[in-house]
Amino acid sequence: MTTASSIGDTERAKDVNAELLTPVGEFVSAVQDERAAALSGDGLGAAGEVTDKAAAALKDGINASSSDAALLDAGLPERIERLESDVRGLAAVRSGVSAKGAASSATYTKYTTVIEHAFAVTGALTGDEGTDAASDARVVLELARAREAMAREQALLGAAAGSGTLSREQYALFVGAVATQRELLEPAVADLKAAHQGAYQEILDGQGYARVQAVENRVRAAGPGAVPSTTLSGWDTASTTVLEGLTAAETAAGTGATAKADPFGWDTLGASGIAVVLGLVGVLLSLLVSVLVGRGLIVELLDLRNSALEVAGRRLPQAMRRLHAGQGVDIDAEAPMRRLAGDELAQVGTALTAVQRAALKAASERAELLSGISGVYVSLARRSQVLLHRQLDLLDALEQRQQDPAVLQELYRVDYLATRMRRHSESLLILSGIAPGRGWRDPIALSDVLRAAVAEIENAPRVQIWAVPRVSVVGGSVADVIHLLAELVENAAAFSPPSTKVQLRAARVRDGVLIEVEDSGFGMNEDALADANRKIQSDRVDLLDAKQIGLFVVNRLRERQGLRVELRASPGGGVTAAVFLPEGLIRDDMPVAEADRQGRGLAPASALIQRQGMAGA
Incomplete structure (x- = not known):
């Protein structure tokens, strides 16, 4: 059971990675680039097209997901629905971004909110156990948030470079992003598996990250206000290089390792896999013996099933329809009682035949009862009709001869009563299928x-x-x-x-x-x-x-x-x-x-x- 559970966990992790985690990660990267383009006022159209492609891939992944979202995390369906709503609202965000001066803090907030909702989906997905090949999913998520913090820095400084000024609000957001990035990045790298630390450590020790830190320190020291070009010297190239490196390292540490995991490899199966294989061989042998021994039994069961289905689906309903139509049914011809051998299957077949005969007999007796009742209805109704028509003829004659209005009115009342009695008598004929006279x-x-x-x-x-x-x-x-x-x-x-x-x-x-x-x-x-x-x-x-x-x-x-x-x-x-x-x-x-x-x-x-x-x- 442990081995089967490991195989299942690995397969599920690969499915979640391919159908949800990877598309969400690519969507986050695309939105980060679009946010930077929107705030700097450069290339929003091209960035938007990349985001739309990533959003389409994300939607396809959500629709194609074979995993039940509610089983992975109780809040995941709601988070996915919220993210899909954000994707549909991107067009409205873009329409609010006009030329260079339209990039505002509201635009920054809207894009950042979309990214945060995407991280909420990723956070729910990281509750799954994943695979042994991947680093801890929570650590990878912290590294993704550190990358997002640097992407925010890039977007804010891009807006400042375009306008030449860093507002107080932008400065506060920038300082917060720097603090978040530095608090998350190096401690999270230390928690990674050794195989994945090298890529991150190379970034942290590189010149690009050192140049990024230098610009961060200069901007924090300068405070809000005008931003000279010398303050941001080398920022675009260095930040882009670092972000690309962080993205590649994050993919290798999380989704890349999961995608390469082999559910039937030795790491998954382990020593218990041998026992599982031997057990499967034993099961196959027992199944082979069971098939050879029970082949005749299966044939008899199929015959019995087909016979029961024919009785229930065709023969019994046809007989019932004939009885309802007033036609007779030969019970012995419809359901001949056979004396079969004494094994259990034969006894079941005999019991089914007995049930069919009992149903036909009950329906036949009911049809005979209805026919008898109908005959009684007809006989009583015919007799009553003869008397009532004679009574009505007599009343008609009396009404024509009578001149006293009071007596005539009483005769009319008796006429009404007789007419009602005649109708009830005719109802008996109608229910019996006979036309009234x-x-x-x-x-x-x-x-x-x-x-x-x-x-x-x-x-x-x-x-x-x-x-x-x-x-x-x-x-x-x-x-x-x-x-x-x-x-x-x-x-x-x-x-x-x-x-x-x-x-x-x-x-x-x-x-x-x-x-x-x-x-x-x-x-x-x-x-x-x-x-x-x-x-x-x-x-x-x-x-x-x-x-x-x-x-x-x-x-x-x-x-x-x-x-x-x-x-x-x-x-x-x-x-x-x-x-x-x-x-x-x-x-x-x-x-x-x-x-x-x-x-x-x-x-x-x-x-x-x-x-x-x-x-x-």
């Missing part, structure tokens, strides 16, 4: 259809019918439309306060007629509305679900006539049921009998349209 040969005015629907509910006076388009419904669809609207109107009246009105509206639209039934009840939440609309739109109707039978009736009628029905929340807080009658069910001509109907306002609308040509019951 009522039907009309001739078109019926839409206004009569709406009145007939209202006449089939208990609280008919609570329903307010608004202006209705002068269109008619084709005779073959009248019964289903009346029944569907009656279910929706009754539901609206039942679930709204008794003191409120149920609004029934109809409007001619481009492709048909839109009818809306709106109540002022307490409404339904989104889940309840979605569930109700699913029951209305579903292709299957579960007759054993005793809740909201009216919605299942609406479902069957909608499907049979090709209507569109939807429940939605109304602006007043209740529920609106929208019914769309397609153009094929509508006629724009009005029946001749409409004029006669308008003079018979007391009679139930159901009785009126019965006298307009009902084909039979």
